Structure formats: structure tokens, C-alpha cells
Amino acid sequence: MRVAVVTGAGSGIGAATAVVLARQGFTVACLDLDGAAAVRTADGLGPAHLALAVDVGDEPAVVAAFEAVGARYGRVDALATCAGITDTTPFMDATAEQFMHVYRVNVVGTFLCIREAVRRMERGARICTVSSVAGLRGGGLFGQAAYSASKGAVLALTRNAARAFAERGIAVNGVCPASIATPMMTALLEDDAKREALLAGVPLGRLAAPEEAAEAIAWLLSPRASYVHGETLVVDGGIMMR
Numbered sequence: 001m002r003v004a005v006v007t008g009a010g011s012g013i014g015a016a017t018a019v020v021l022a023r024q025g026f027t028v029a030c031l032d033l034d035g036a037a038a039v040r041t042a043d044g045l046g047p048a049h050l051a052l053a054v055d056v057g058d059e060p061a062v063v064a065a066f067e068a069v070g071a072r073y074g075r076v077d078a079l080a081t082c083a084g085i086t087d088t089t090p091f092m093d094a095t096a097e098q099f100m101h102v103y104r105v106n107v108v109g110t111f112l113c114i115r116e117a118v119r120r121m122e123r124g125a126r127i128c129t130v131s132s133v134a135g136l137r138g139g140g141l142f143g144q145a146a147y148s149a150s151k152g153a154v155l156a157l158t159r160n161a162a163r164a165f166a167e168r169g170i171a172v173n174g175v176c177p178a179s180i181a182t183p184m185m186t187a188l189l190e191d192d193a194k195r196e197a198l199l200a201g202v203p204l205g206r207l208a209a210p211e212e213a214a215e216a217i218a219w220l221l222s223p224r225a226s227y228v229h230g231e232t233l234v235v236d237g238g239i240m241m242r
């Protein structure tokens with residue numbers, strides 16, 4: 001049995017990642033702040049899979065969730081850290097409190113899940129984080145200061161984890177998505193002008209389905225990516241070229 005933990009598994013990219021990983025033979029622990037959504041995803045995968053309600057920014061809750069995964073399955077072979085929140089507050093309106101809130105989920109949450117997963121990982125295990133094109137180029141699409149900064153931090157955290165766990169034979173990589181049609185993007189996509197502006201910047205000329213980001217994550221979590229380490233795979237329909 002190969003065991004994967006997917007955070008943010010209740011919606012969007014995380015839910016799609018859970019489906020793709022289950023299809024590839026993983027038993028999946030679906031973690032989400034929204035426990036009912038996590039249950040919906042896990043139930044859709046079948047009886048062997050697990051749902052846990054957890055706030056990834058809450059250290060004792062994350063420790064307890066991974067203990068529950070360890071107690072049930074005894075190991076973790078793959079981790080996808082898809083839980084995240086956005087923030088569209090313009091730079092001059094942002095407060096320290098908002099900044100800390102976004103960091104708590106996107107950065108501290110990613111850190112805590114990696115740390116607790118690694119405690120249960122053996123050689124050959126793999127981790128994929130979820131940053132954003134906003135982290136590479138400082139926003140410009142949707143998220144503003146706090147979001148962009150948090151996703152830049154996820155990039156550095158991913159590389160630091162790749163350095164820290166290379167000797168243990170644990171591969172750590174990340175994806176940088178953009179323009180994936182998920183509930184996070186709903187407010188943007190419902191505004192025709194913003195939607196058109198977004199699409200004008202995508203060379204492929206369309207948004208992606210969540211599964212298209214999930215496939216990239218699943219590849220980085222597979223042995224097919226055996227010599228890829230500390231790398232970031234951009235999944236953006238070509239936005240970074242513009």
C-alpha cells in the first residue's frame with residue numbers, strides 16, 4: 001500500500017489531486033479545514049481512504065492529524081500541500097493581521113505538514129508543494145502583496161526542504177499554477193472584464209481544469225520524476241512567457 005496525504009483535498013486542485021493519486025493506486029488521506037468537503041472527496045474515492053478536518057496552520061491539530069494517519073496506515077509515501085488561501089487586498093490597504101493570516105495558512109501550514117509527513121516517510125517518499133506564478137513574479141494576476149509574498153516563501157521553503165531531506169532520499173518539489181478554474185478563482189471569473197483580462201495573458205487562451213494541475217503534482221509525486229529534486233514546475237498555460 002502506498003499512502004498519500006493531500007491537504008486542501010476538499011476543493012479545487014487538492015480534490016483533483018486526491019482523485020488522480022487514488023486512480024494511480026495511492027490510499028489517500030484527505031485533509032481540509034472544511035471537514036465535510038474532505039469527507040465528500042474521500043467518500044468519492046472509496047472506503048479505504050480517510051478524511052480529516054484540520055486547520056493546517058494549527059500546530060497541535062496538524063500533529064494530531066498526522067498521528068491519526070500514522071495510526072491508520074503506518075506510513076506516508078507522498079504529500080501534496082494544496083491547502084491555501086488567497087488575498088486580493090491592495091498593497092496600501094493590507095494590514096499586518098491580514099498578512100499574518102495568509103502566512104499562517106500558506107507558509108506555516110505548508111511547513112508543519114512537511115515536518116509531520118517527513119516523520120513518517122522512508123527513502124523514496126516524495127513531497128509536492130503548491131506555490132503560484134504569483135510567487136515567481138510578484139503577483140500581477142489576482143493575489144496581491146500578502147499572497148504573492150506567501151507563495152514566494154513557499155518556493156524558498158520547498159527548496160530548503162529539498163536540501164534538508166535529500167540525504168534521507170525524500171524528494172521535494174513544487175508546482176506553480178495559475179489560471180486554474182477552482183472555487184478560489186470564482187470571484188475573478190464571475191467578473192467578465194477581469195476574466196477577459198486574465199485570459200488575454202494566457203498564451204493557451206483558456207483556463208485549466210483542476211485535474212491539469214493535479215496531473216503535474218501526481219507526476220512529481222511519482223517515481224517517473226525520480227531525478228527531479230528541489231524543482232518547481234510551472235502549470236500556467238504559458239503565462240510566464242509573457
Ligand SMILES: NC(=O)c1ccc[n+]([C@@H]2O[C@H](COP(=O)([O-])OP(=O)(O)OC[C@H]3O[C@@H](n4cnc5c(N)ncnc54)[C@H](O)[C@@H]3O)[C@@H](O)[C@H]2O)c1
Nearest residue numbers: 008010011012013033055056083084132177179180182184
Ligand atoms: N486556482 C489557481 O489558479 C491557483 C493558482 C496558483 C496557486 N493556487 C494554489 O493552489 C492551492 C489550491 O487552491 P485552489 O485553487 O484549489 O483553491 P480552493 O479554494 O478550491 O481550495 C483550497 C482548499 O484549501 C482549504 N483550506 C483553506 N484554508 C485551510 C486551512 N487553514 N487548513 C486546511 N485547509 C484549508 C479550503 O477549505 C479548500 O478546500 C492554493 O494553495 C492556491 O494558492 C491556485
